[in-house]
Amino acid sequence: MGRLFRLLLGVQFMNATAVWVHVVAVQWILTERGEPATVVALAPTAVAVPFLVLALPVGVIVSHAVRERLIARAAAVAGLAGAAAALLVVSGTDAALPLLATIVVVGAALVVVGVAWQSLLPEIVDREALPSAVLLDGAIFNLARAVGPLVAGVVLGLGLPGVLFGAVAAMFAVCSLLLLLLGPATAARPRRTESVVTAIGGALRFVRHSPWTTGLLVRLVMFGLPSSALWALVSLVVHERLALGGSGFGVAMALIGAGSVAAAVTLGRLRARVSAHLLVATFSSCYAINLAALALLGELWLLAPFLVLGGIAWVVVQSTWMMLAHQALPDWVRPRVVAFLLMLFQGTQAVGALAWGAVADVVGLERALGLAATLLLLYAVTLLAAGLRTSVGIEPVPATPDAAIAELVREAAEGELLVRFEYAVAATEQSPFRDAMGDLRRSRLRLGARSWSLEPDPARPSTFVESYRVRDRSLLLEQETTRLTVPEQRLRDVVRALTSRATGPTLTPVRADRSITEEAMHD
Numbered sequence: 290m291g292r293l294f295r296l297l298l299g300v301q302f303m304n305a306t307a308v309w310v311h312v313v314a315v316q317w318i319l320t321e322r323g324e325p326a327t328v329v330a331l332a333p334t335a336v337a338v339p340f341l342v343l344a345l346p347v348g349v350i351v352s353h354a355v356r357e358r359l360i361a362r363a364a365a366v367a368g369l370a371g372a373a374a375a376l377l378v379v380s381g382t383d384a385a386l387p388l389l390a391t392i393v394v395v396g397a398a399l400v401v402v403g404v405a406w407q408s409l410l411p412e413i414v415d416r417e418a419l420p421s422a423v424l425l426d427g428a429i430f431n432l433a434r435a436v437g438p439l440v441a442g443v444v445l446g447l448g449l450p451g452v453l454f455g456a457v458a459a460m461f462a463v464c465s466l467l468l469l470l471l472g473p474a475t476a477a478r479p480r481r482t483e484s485v486v487t488a489i490g491g492a493l494r495f496v497r498h499s500p501w502t503t504g505l506l507v508r509l510v511m512f513g514l515p516s517s518a519l520w521a522l523v524s525l526v527v528h529e530r531l532a533l534g535g536s537g538f539g540v541a542m543a544l545i546g547a548g549s550v551a552a553a554v555t556l557g558r559l560r561a562r563v564s565a566h567l568l569v570a571t572f573s574s575c576y577a578i579n580l581a582a583l584a585l586l587g588e589l590w591l592l593a594p595f596l597v598l599g600g601i602a603w604v605v606v607q608s609t610w611m612m613l614a615h616q617a618l619p620d621w622v623r624p625r626v627v628a629f630l631l632m633l634f635q636g637t638q639a640v641g642a643l644a645w646g647a648v649a650d651v652v653g654l655e656r657a658l659g660l661a662a663t664l665l666l667l668y669a670v671t672l673l674a675a676g677l678r679t680s681v682g683i684e685p686v687p688a689t690p691d692a693a694i695a696e697l698v699r700e701a702a703e704g705e706l707l708v709r710f711e712y713a714v715a716a717t718e719q720s721p722f723r724d725a726m727g728d729l730r731r732s733r734l735r736l737g738a739r740s741w742s743l744e745p746d747p748a749r750p751s752t753f754v755e756s757y758r759v760r761d762r763s764l765l766l767e768q769e770t771t772r773l774t775v776p777e778q779r780l781r782d783v784v785r786a787l788t789s790r791a792t793g794p795t796l797t798p799v800r801a802d803r804s805i806t807e808e809a810m811h812d
Contacts, residue, residue, distance in 0.1 A: 294413050294422065296471070297357075300464050301406055302429045304364055307460035309437025311371055311395050312336050313524075314453055315388045317445055317538055318378075320524045326654075328385055330521040330646025333638060335389045336396035340635030343400045348408075348628025349488040356405040361468035363401035368461030370394035375454035383450075398461075403631055408624035411615055423612040432546045442539025487760070491737055492625035498735035501617065502626060506633055508569070509610050511668050513637030514644075516576060516606075518661035519545075519583070519599060521642035522649055526583050530654065537589060544593050548600020552608075565613060566676045569606050570669040576602035577665035584658035607634075619685035621772045688778040690770045694794065698769055701762040702798040708738070708765065710755040710793030711746070712784070722787045725780070726755070732780045733757050736768045758799060765796075 316332035351359065374391040377383040406426075414422040444453040496502050527538045559568070579599030586592050610630070618626050649657040714722045723743075730741050738757040746752040759765045785791045 297406075297409070297413070298426065298429055300360075300467055301402075301426070302433055303460055304360075304367075304402055304464045305430050305433035306437045306440075307367070307371070307457045307464070308336070308395055308399055309434045310441045310453065310460075311367075311374065311437075311457045312392055313438040313538075313542065314441040314445060314450065314457075315374070315392055316524050317441065318383070318388065318450065319385055320528050324385060325646075326522070326525055326649040327643070327646040329525060330642045330649075331385075331389055332392060333517070333520045333642040334640075335392035336399065337635040337639030337642070339393060339396040339400050340403075340632045341639065343397060344404060344628040344632030344635070345489045345492065345625065346485050347400050347404045348492065348625040349485045351401075351405050351408050351628070352488070352624045356409045357468050357471060359405045360402050361465045363398040363405075364461045364465040364468070367395045367398035368458045368465065370398070371454050371458030371461055375451050375458060378454060379451040400631075404624065404628045407611070407615075407627045407631070411620075411623065419615055420612045423608050423615060426608075430549075432550050434542065434546055434549070436543070436546060438542030439539035442534075442536045442542075446534060446536045488625065492622060492629060494737065495622050495735040496626060496629060498731045500731075502614075505610060505613060506630060508672060509630065510633055510637050511671070512569070512573060512606055512665070513634050514641045515580075515661040515664035515668065516573075516603070517638045517641030518580060518645040518658060519576075519603075520638065521645040522654060522658060523583070525649065525654055526658075527589075530587055531589055531592075533589065541589065541592070541596060544596035545600035545603070548597040548602075549604045550600075551597065552601040552604035564676075565609055566672050569609050570672040572602040572605040573665050573669040573672070575599070576606070577662040577669070580658045580662040580665065584655040584662070617684065619772065619774050620687075621767070623685070684774075684776065686775040687771075688773045688775045690773060694769050695766065697794070697796065698762055698766045701765070701796045704761060705799040706759050706762060706765060707797040707799050708757055708759060708793075709795045709797070710791065712753045712755065712788045713749075713751055713790035714753060714788050715751065718787045722753070722784070725784045725787055726753075729755075729780050729784050732777050736772050736777065737764050738768070755793075762796075 312332055312335075316329060319329050319332065370391045373394075374383075374388060377387055377391070410422055410426065411419060441453060444450075444456075496506065523541060524538055527533050527541050531537060531541075533541075563571075575598050579595045579602065582592055582595035586595070611627075614627060614630055615623070645657055645661060648660065652660075712722070726743050730743070733741055734757075738759055741755075741757040743753055743755050746754055759768070
């Protein structure tokens with residue numbers, strides 16, 4: 290790992306520690322006041338909700354901005370939230386709602402930091418070292434999730450909440466200052482050529498037409514909902530079942546963090562030998578065991594090994610999904626899809642935490658944790674049965690653009706374009722040709738095409754016409770250059786190999802030939 294990665298990882302650790310000191314301090318203050326489980330669970334919910342609203346827009350902005358500066362500004366905003374929390378507790382106006390509002394602000398800053406940092410990783414780490422970097426990043430983040438509560442518990446135990454939140458503000462300020470002094474460490478980003486809304490739509494279109502990406506996101510959500518029970522209910526377990534104070538809560542969280550570090554140290558070799566879906570299924574089961582132990586055991590020393598196991602499982606599952614995304618997603622869409630991935634995962638944490646708090650209020654802590662453990666075991670069984678499509682063959686290796694097509698696109702008219710290809714196919718090849726065109730259809734659509742169709746030419750029975758629309762020539766040029774990867778090019782080569790003649794593209798302005806568009810195109 291390079292010096293830049295280590296330096297930025299240190300800043301990330303300090304920022305994440307400050308986040309979890311802030312969140313856990315508010316959560317513990319609410320717990321000690323005797324607030325209902327639903328209100329206590331709002332603390333982890335409040336830090337996750339901003340991901341639902343901001344992750345996708347931030348993913349677009351990050352694609353075209355200096356990421357280090359974005360992180361610096363976000364840390365500064367989080368520092369203001371820490372200072373506001375300090376003023377609230379010192380002045381005695383620290384009701385649940387304003388304290389939770391400061392968490393929302395910290396969560397919004399965390400969206401920017403998380404998306405920018407995840408997008409930055411592939412640029413400062415070699416592809417071969419990326420799995421280890423993602424694993425180390427996950428361990429550092431979860432180590433902060435352990436150190437933060439431990440610090441919060443000790444300082445709150447001394448009766449110094451104002452000092453604690455003041456220290457949080459200072460930590461955020463130091464992170465911001467370090468990044469500003471470092472300056473831009475990566476190359477300038479390309480200028481944005483589309484609106485934020487259009488870019489978000491492009492990311493969602495990519496996900497919709499990429500079966501591998503869709504499968505990854507579904508499996509991530511299925512883990513996120515039941516796993517959120519740990520973070521929603523652990524403070525209540527420590528307070529009500531173990532009858533411990535803030536320091537005991539800090540120790541419990543530190544044990545989970547110790548498991549996170551253990552995962553970073555030991556997982557590399559295991560990951561090289563075990564398939565991703567088997568690894569995730571196994572450690573999802575371990576996470577379920579951790580939840581069951583929280584429901585059944587009443588002493589911290591008995592719970593200790595299970596909390597460590599939970600920390601290991603949390604990092605293994607999270608880092609595996611993120612590693613797969615980094616390795617398989619092409620550069621042009623990675624920040625947006627990573628943002629979508631974080632949005633979904635944090636969304637499940639927000640919804641799940643609130644739901645598990647409500648369930649605990651109704652059926653009790655033990656039954657709520659037991660139900661979450663059962664759902665995770667079912668998830669593990671489902672994952673073993675269904676598996677996950679391999680990412681081999683969809684690596685984001687840039688293809689060599691066709692210079693002639695690129696020049697043709699540059700000379701095209703402005704505005705929306707109708708793109709056509711013609712294929713002459715022998716009767717014996719038409720069945721495999723149609724199958725190959727199904728794969729090519731998904732490729733065209735995930736790269737940004739709209740209204741794709743394949744029709745036989747009535748005048749030439751052995752000829753098929755492929756048609757689709759693109760927003761403008763700049764997008765079509767991106768499809769043929771920066772968005773084109775070797776796997777996408779391979780799909781085109783398969784189609785051409787099944788034809789006796791392939792011609793195109795021909796480009797027609799849609800506004801100048803609306804009748805052709807309306808007759809030939811359909812979604």
